[in-house]
Amino acid sequence: MRPVTVYDIAREANVSVATVSRVLNNTAPVKKETRDRIVALMNKHQFQPNALARSLTRKETGMIGFILPDITNPFFPEVLSGFDSEARRLGYTYFLCDTISTNEENQRLYDRQYERESQYLGLLMEKQVDGIVMIGGRVDLAKPDPELAREVEELAKRVPIVLLNGSLPKTKLNRVSADQKLGAQLAVQHLIGLGHRDIALIGGYAKMSNTQQRLSGFRSAMKDAGLAVRREWTLTEGFSVEKGQEFAARLLNMKRRPTAMFCLNDLLAIGALKAAHRAGIAVPEELSIVGYDDIPQATYSIPELTTVSLKSQEIGRQAAKTLDKMIAGKKVPALQSIVPELIVRETTAPPPDVPGA
Amino acid sequence: MRPVTVYDIAREANVSVATVSRVLNNTAPVKKETRDRIVALMNKHQFQPNALARSLTRKETGMIGFILPDITNPFFPEVLSGFDSEARRLGYTYFLCDTISTNEENQRLYDRQYERESQYLGLLMEKQVDGIVMIGGRVDLAKPDPELAREVEELAKRVPIVLLNGSLPKTKLNRVSADQKLGAQLAVQHLIGLGHRDIALIGGYAKMSNTQQRLSGFRSAMKDAGLAVRREWTLTEGFSVEKGQEFAARLLNMKRRPTAMFCLNDLLAIGALKAAHRAGIAVPEELSIVGYDDIPQATYSIPELTTVSLKSQEIGRQAAKTLDKMIAGKKVPALQSIVPELIVRETTAPPPDVPGA
Numbered sequence: 001m002r003p004v005t006v007y008d009i010a011r012e013a014n015v016s017v018a019t020v021s022r023v024l025n026n027t028a029p030v031k032k033e034t035r036d037r038i039v040a041l042m043n044k045h046q047f048q049p050n051a052l053a054r055s056l057t058r059k060e061t062g063m064i065g066f067i068l069p070d071i072t073n074p075f076f077p078e079v080l081s082g083f084d085s086e087a088r089r090l091g092y093t094y095f096l097c098d099t100i101s102t103n104e105e106n107q108r109l110y111d112r113q114y115e116r117e118s119q120y121l122g123l124l125m126e127k128q129v130d131g132i133v134m135i136g137g138r139v140d141l142a143k144p145d146p147e148l149a150r151e152v153e154e155l156a157k158r159v160p161i162v163l164l165n166g167s168l169p170k171t172k173l174n175r176v177s178a179d180q181k182l183g184a185q186l187a188v189q190h191l192i193g194l195g196h197r198d199i200a201l202i203g204g205y206a207k208m209s210n211t212q213q214r215l216s217g218f219r220s221a222m223k224d225a226g227l228a229v230r231r232e233w234t235l236t237e238g239f240s241v242e243k244g245q246e247f248a249a250r251l252l253n254m255k256r257r258p259t260a261m262f263c264l265n266d267l268l269a270i271g272a273l274k275a276a277h278r279a280g281i282a283v284p285e286e287l288s289i290v291g292y293d294d295i296p297q298a299t300y301s302i303p304e305l306t307t308v309s310l311k312s313q314e315i316g317r318q319a320a321k322t323l324d325k326m327i328a329g330k331k332v333p334a335l336q337s338i339v340p341e342l343i344v345r346e347t348t349a350p351p352p353d354v355p356g357a
Numbered sequence: 358m359r360p361v362t363v364y365d366i367a368r369e370a371n372v373s374v375a376t377v378s379r380v381l382n383n384t385a386p387v388k389k390e391t392r393d394r395i396v397a398l399m400n401k402h403q404f405q406p407n408a409l410a411r412s413l414t415r416k417e418t419g420m421i422g423f424i425l426p427d428i429t430n431p432f433f434p435e436v437l438s439g440f441d442s443e444a445r446r447l448g449y450t451y452f453l454c455d456t457i458s459t460n461e462e463n464q465r466l467y468d469r470q471y472e473r474e475s476q477y478l479g480l481l482m483e484k485q486v487d488g489i490v491m492i493g494g495r496v497d498l499a500k501p502d503p504e505l506a507r508e509v510e511e512l513a514k515r516v517p518i519v520l521l522n523g524s525l526p527k528t529k530l531n532r533v534s535a536d537q538k539l540g541a542q543l544a545v546q547h548l549i550g551l552g553h554r555d556i557a558l559i560g561g562y563a564k565m566s567n568t569q570q571r572l573s574g575f576r577s578a579m580k581d582a583g584l585a586v587r588r589e590w591t592l593t594e595g596f597s598v599e600k601g602q603e604f605a606a607r608l609l610n611m612k613r614r615p616t617a618m619f620c621l622n623d624l625l626a627i628g629a630l631k632a633a634h635r636a637g638i639a640v641p642e643e644l645s646i647v648g649y650d651d652i653p654q655a656t657y658s659i660p661e662l663t664t665v666s667l668k669s670q671e672i673g674r675q676a677a678k679t680l681d682k683m684i685a686g687k688k689v690p691a692l693q694s695i696v697p698e699l700i701v702r703e704t705t706a707p708p709p710d711v712p713g714a
Contacts, residue, residue, distance in 0.1 A: 077429040096453035277659045302634045
């Protein structure tokens with residue numbers, strides 16, 4: 001089943017390829033009768049401008065490269081799914097480039113991911129993509145090696161590049177990013193509003209900018225409420241279910257333990273739920289848990305997770321729109337900020353010692 | 358940070374590119390002293406033959422196309438992660454092609470996926486990949502349109518193609534596939550062994566070969582034990598958490614209800630767990646649940662899922678090995694069968710009315 005091309009449509013409609021292209025791209029007026037005939041044929045053949053057809057009609061490949069760090073982390077497929085819906089609507093196809101390698105024991109190896117990013121950037125340039133989206137990896141680093149930033153900056157002179165949910169310091173690259181600090185503030189203010197004073201924070205990686213911003217939101221919300229951040233209740237370096245379970249178990253074993261845990265992603269929160277269950281501690285009656293990201297799994301657990309939605313699909317959609325404008329040579333804002341939203345479900349309640357709880 | 362190429366290594370080692378290539382590909386003897394110097398430089402620069410380097414030295418692009426239906430279904434990232442580890446070890450990089458589109462409401466649209474597959478197949482040929490892996494989509498259909506099969510068969514004359522966990526009838530394409538029927542038999546025999554006689558089956562799509570094979574395994578295990586399959590306890594057409602919850606709720610509302618549910622994937626089983634929880638029915642004390650696939654989420658739930666591992670990573674690894682052999686012009690078996698494994702966790706127990714339960 002060879003895909004139908006602009007040539008097939010032109011032949012069957014008895015018009016030139018240029019006319020089909022004009023209808024397709026809306027670049028110049030076409031007689032109504034002719035347009036209707038062409039559109040009817042496109043519908044009949046379920047024609048969709050593919051990379052090849054686009055490159056014939058618009059001198060573009062219609063291909064976008066999407067570089068991400070770890071497709072097994074469910075946050076990224078969500079961003080991708082938003083990107084997908086918009087990119088396809090705009091007529092693009094894309095190649096996914098996953099930069100994390102897996103060893104024989106299925107451990108994810110992060111040590112060579114920046115090198116992998118460079119490798120994929122080179123490949124995508126070689127394959128002449130129209131644009132590149134980058135998320136995670138070096139874009140997540142608070143202080144990346146200047147060479148990593150410079151490489152992307154150089155390529156951005158030749159092809160439109162958009163960074164998602166992060167940045168490369170000292171560059172002027174276009175970005176679409178959720179307000180990570182605000183997200184953390186929303187989560188912690190919700191817990192404080194319920195009456196919690198003893199709030200722990202678990203997860204993240206100290207070297208990552210998203211972790212630093214979420215920590216900053218946590219600290220500012222605590223400070224605004226006159227509450228102390230206890231150093232022994234801030235457990236970082238990890239983003240997995242296993243780490244969440246380990247951190248939460250450690251907190252629940254302390255003599256003085258928190259009544260609420262703010263987890264820097266939903267996988268950690270799922271791990272915390274498991275730790276509470278193993279310790280015989282009821283959620284949310286005896287312990288409140290808030291996640292972050294709002295991945296689909298946030299509603300799979302019993303009870304369902306209260307969490308912060310980063311509007312990951314919106315981030316993906318904006319990425320596609322922005323890239324399309326850049327490809328068309330239009331101006332776009334340097335940073336498009338996405339406002340996160342608190343999603344209250346079943347893992348938060350007043351602490352046990354508060355009247356009315 | 359431009360990736361280090363064979364040219365850089367050759368220059369620094371003061372040898373020809375051909376010599377570096379010989380060391381790299383082990384195609385001809387190189388003096389030990391020279392080899393040691395080259396290997397030391399490769400290690401120093403963490404050199405890894407990328408697509409470009411490979412194509413210079415071996416007339417290949419080093420690129421594989423991986424076509425899958427839905428990256429947000431966690432089964433596929435697992436297959437991919439096994440594929441990844443082996444493909445990278447063999448020196449390949451790959452492009453992912455996701456064929457399911459998403460609409461504005463984030464519903465996954467399956468209606469145009471076969472067309473998308475054709476589109477991606479065309480693109481991958483255009484980009485001159487060394488090989489193609491296909492999983493899901495048309496490969497899952499019990500009776501695909503002959504055109505869909507013919508298209509892949511034609512392309513397979515020009516580039517090595519491997520089909521995973523499925524087939525295209527009346528073609529001689531190479532396949533790596535889990536024994537789906539055996540997997541279902543293992544699950545149902547486990548339930549029967551615990552004393553269950555009233556076993557329901559939920560999920561799957563009747564037109565898909567994997568569903569037909571799992572249904573066949575279910576029926577044969579029931580028949581072998583002299584147990585009846587009740588039509589009203591076989592609820593198909595769905596693979597999501599939501600569908601699992603809906604099917605299970607319907608079963609739990611029946612006058613005569615099953616003591617065990619065999620779910621055709623883990624997402625359905627997670628939905629069944631939620632339905633049981635909502636109905637106040639204890640798992641596994643009052644109801645046993647078995648999943649299928651063994652995705653990472655199978656251990657996120659409380660209780661953790663008893664399920665059937667399809668060895669998804671092993672399937673991925675075998676796909677990479679097989680494709681590599683085909684690219685090198687070597688013979689490979691037409692079908693490599695992967696033996697599934699029952700993973701007993703916490704959602705299965707004897708039924709409530711059996712002594713000793």
